[in-house]
Amino acid sequence: MITQAILELYSNVTTVRTTKNDGVRTYHAYDKDENKITFDMSAVQTKAAELKAEEDAKVQAKIDLKASAKAKLVAGEPLTEAEADTLVI
Numbered sequence: 001m002i003t004q005a006i007l008e009l010y011s012n013v014t015t016v017r018t019t020k021n022d023g024v025r026t027y028h029a030y031d032k033d034e035n036k037i038t039f040d041m042s043a044v045q046t047k048a049a050e051l052k053a054e055e056d057a058k059v060q061a062k063i064d065l066k067a068s069a070k071a072k073l074v075a076g077e078p079l080t081e082a083e084a085d086t087l088v089i
Contacts, residue, residue: 005047
């Protein structure tokens with residue numbers, strides 16, 4: 001999520017590389033000419049948390065949709081198109 005956050009916050013960044021030293025991961029951002037770009041890690045962490053929350057919400061929505069589809073099938077009720085799309089045959 002950190003890499004995605006950097007890319008979304010800094011439009012001039014084209015490449016993000018990571019290094020790991022003694023278990024600590026460090027991120028390095030570069031533009032198209034391989035010039036190093038500085039960035040605000042606090043803002044990046046905030047954006048990464050937002051992206052994670054969005055992803056988690058999408059996963060939960062899919063779980064909820066499947067549960068709704070199952071309940072309707074058991075009850076003999078018609079499914080919405082979205083519910084039907086979640087079924088794996």
